[in-house]
Amino acid sequence: MTTDNKSPSGLLFAPRFGPIFLTQFLGAFNDNVFKNALSLMVAFHSGKVLGLEPAIVVPLIGGIFILPFFLFSAMAGQVADKYDKARVIRIIKFIEIGIAATAAAGFATSHIELLLAAVFLMGLHSTFFGPLKYSILPQHLHANELVAGNAWVESGTFVSILVGSIAAGVLISIKPEGPMLAGVTCIVVAIAGYVSSRFIPAAPPSAPGLKINLNPISETARNIRIARGNRTVFHSLMGISWFWFYGAIFLTQFPSFVHLTLGGDEQLATALLATFIVGIALGSFLCERLSGKHVEIGLVPLGSIGLTLFGIDLWLASPAVPPQALGVGAFFSDLHHWRLIFDLVMIGVSGGFYTVPLYSLIQSRSRPEERSRIIAANNILNAAFMVVSAIFAGAALASGISIPQIFLITALMNVAVAIYVYKLVPEFLMRFLAWMLMHTVYRLRTHGIENIPEEGPALLICNHVSYVDPVIIAAACRRPIRFVMDHNIYKLPVANFIFRENRAIPIAPAREDATQLDKAYDEIAAALAAGELVGIFPEGGLTRDGEIAPFKNGIAKILERTPVPVVPMALCGLWDSAFARKPGSSLLRALRRGVWSRVELNVGSARASDFADPFSLQLEVARLRGDAR
Template identity: 65%
Template structure:
């Protein structure tokens, strides 16, 4: 593939990256300054204790997302996204001026109004930010772009929370400095937005201004694709979990640890650094592809380290514990490790899910599907605030709140993975490929990002389909011999991947006919179908003649054919070298290298079995 300039050096990404970073930074300067003002300096506010007031303020921040995301998604799809971003950033300046007035006048109602309007600003900006990425980035840059956006967002949360905490803690003039910082950041974000290239609408949109009916419509569009819908549910659940944890940081540090504002900011920094690291690790582990296999692994971490926070919490708080005293106290490193690893799990969890939503949804509905995601996120965050409010009101401690939510996470994960086995399939495939083999692949860009195609490959071993599944950005439905389909241990994977079993006409003519019908239906639905034209696994390590089935498929459903060649699997445990496969476990050492060469598409009208065999042989012979 041709070399590409790093994303952060390109005009199609860098100005958006800076703009969204400054927006998230400003959100969190305001939010953290207000929450710490309430927690450590306010006493009772409007008749509510600090812990309950924190939940109210947090709920108020996400309420606009719940109310107005449907309209925001339509607007994002209807107009030039870059132009809209500039108007949204200009409005942020007015909101920042209101917040500054609240800080200068010590007016909680003014500050709560500014917090609500900042939430409205984020509601409108969210669909623009995520839906503009696929218009400006190539398909193989999408995971990387999301990883940078997510990492920058959480870095902005970290820096904004630190700055908000430091400014509000300045004796006497802290609120004044916080108000000025909000205005400066808003102006900087507006100026940076002028560098974002235009992103014209992809279709004509008639805007429905009724938020209730449009919300229902957006949810219906999103839920029509089960994988996209459950990815949205997974992200929203993370925000339920994460919002609860974030909003309880101040009360947890004050009431459970006995710490001060500086310790609250320090521990929050560890948590957010973990999320940023997890986001970048997701991009690195995915190798530029949308890797669903990371999601189940990350969900285990979310439960394990969330529960660990309960067990790592002290039985009684200290007195005015600062950062240095905390680090010297027993168990401090354990608590820090729990927070960092919980954050890493969160980054590994959300980045693939965002990329799945962007890559699997219909492009003309992308902003509205992202708006539907924001509605779900907001609903879950409001529910999170309500859940925490009620649990605390009825006597639960904050560590118990963490434990209960970690246990709930296990139930949610089981529910999602039972409905979409593709997540579990991907983790099995990912673990196999990354623990048993080192795959070096070339030609990823030859597999189309969307639309139907027939993938053809040589057949060396029983795990060939798993290798190809792991290296494809899109799911592949393989046509395979019914005996391989029924192989013990591997049969679960093949069934979950919706593989299509096939048999020769002399064995089962009805199964053969059903297989061709199912292949045609899959291609007509825009899916990728994989086939091994040799008709079976090689006994010699060399290519066997290609059968006529591939020509029969494209004659019925004309689609491009993508030739691929596997090397390095001959002689492995799963190959038939020197006898039956899977009988000699130590034939090859772990981490042995496998090469996959993906060739350019062959038009359907040029498909001939012998010609395809020559192309695959040439790909296999590449150094």
């Protein structure tokens, strides 16, 4: 696998990603052209449909489209894991041509039953394509390209929603050929999608021996159990599903919000929807840049904060009484409206910060042989949350709650969801604190970070210069680390919550608490046996003079009990910081070094436990540090 594309735009034109992106974009575009064209035809050009009012049939179309996600997502995940993903994509895209032809026949004959059947089949097509488009990315992208790949896919999905919706409106407005033109467009786009799929490189099956279970109920339950087996991955699925609840509220209520609250027309609704989607695209690519080309889940809390703050401000910025009818030009020329526009853009940006790392985390931390089924479980949960959002919005409107108030309630609900998720998976919060520290106080440069193993147990050892050493190391390492820390610091009020939730291991000298010491060694052994990373500062405390103190013999005891690779590391540039124990150190003195002071983390090659005695490790850490303190 080559990694010669240094920018997200270069990745888009890479043969191993470009065809995947184009295929998924055309598929999502086709979905929205067809669904919106049919909804507009029913809403504005038909009387009763199957004896039902258009106001009932339009939501029914959305329900029919989502139904296959509940019935067949489990099977779709199995198929994606069992067979070559590129080959399955080509088969699905070929079938899409037939589905588009069915839709075109329905439009040409105004046969509503045929059109509803095509809606179900299009939903079925998307059900099987969903697990493929996400699970194929780790097979064709390098680890440092995964965030950029997801940024493109996430942006492309929402842009296709916008462009597809606009295209449907334009086509249906052409009388009397509009419906027929929409059907022909679906066929042409489906053919283009199949052609682009022919250029997707082979993606060998990850679980070729998997036996397909045709029972959707038992297989759905099994997929959920597989996802629940990885705590962080499962709660990431729940986080993404919550975003689809949040996003569905905005997308479905947006036309009514513009019409009833802002006094705008269809063109203004489209323009403001475009600002929202531009925000998502901007947030997705800002996320890629701020992540340093790695999966940075520390941006997820930042995104959730934005979803709440800008959601609340959108409510505050909404007029209590609708103004006179406004067109696009009049709305954008009034400076009072730019606060609302800014809120919409920033909600989109926050959504990009929130979702891109979560999708990347799911892909990177799922076992390859289960990845597609986990993504299938994600699709089921997403669909369920979107259905619940529709029920919630309908009930709220029926009880007299205004659309801006629905936005406010949703933003406040986001606070409760965020607290719940971050309490369950404190790694998100720890990564957020580390990311903030590295982007407000320090500039971190790493050397040899690839020496930390991507999986399996290892003991990380480092010199101890400041109180924030664990946070800095955590910011550099993409895997969670169980840090061993002094029991007195561990017990500090307020901070204890953070230490406990991040599963730090308190340790005490034998003279202070021999029981606590034995318990710490037991917990260290258990963590290493479970394949985790454990970080220790073998000097036994913060340096008092900036130099490296002799390493204590605890390293030998740990390795004697649990032989694992040892990775030596050295921190440089922290001795003058406000967080060091240097006499006279203060925030004012630290700031004289300049904002975003440069610190370094140098990581040496892993050593086998047989060659990792305390003295030689101390010499290696001193070598890695050099003269810098």
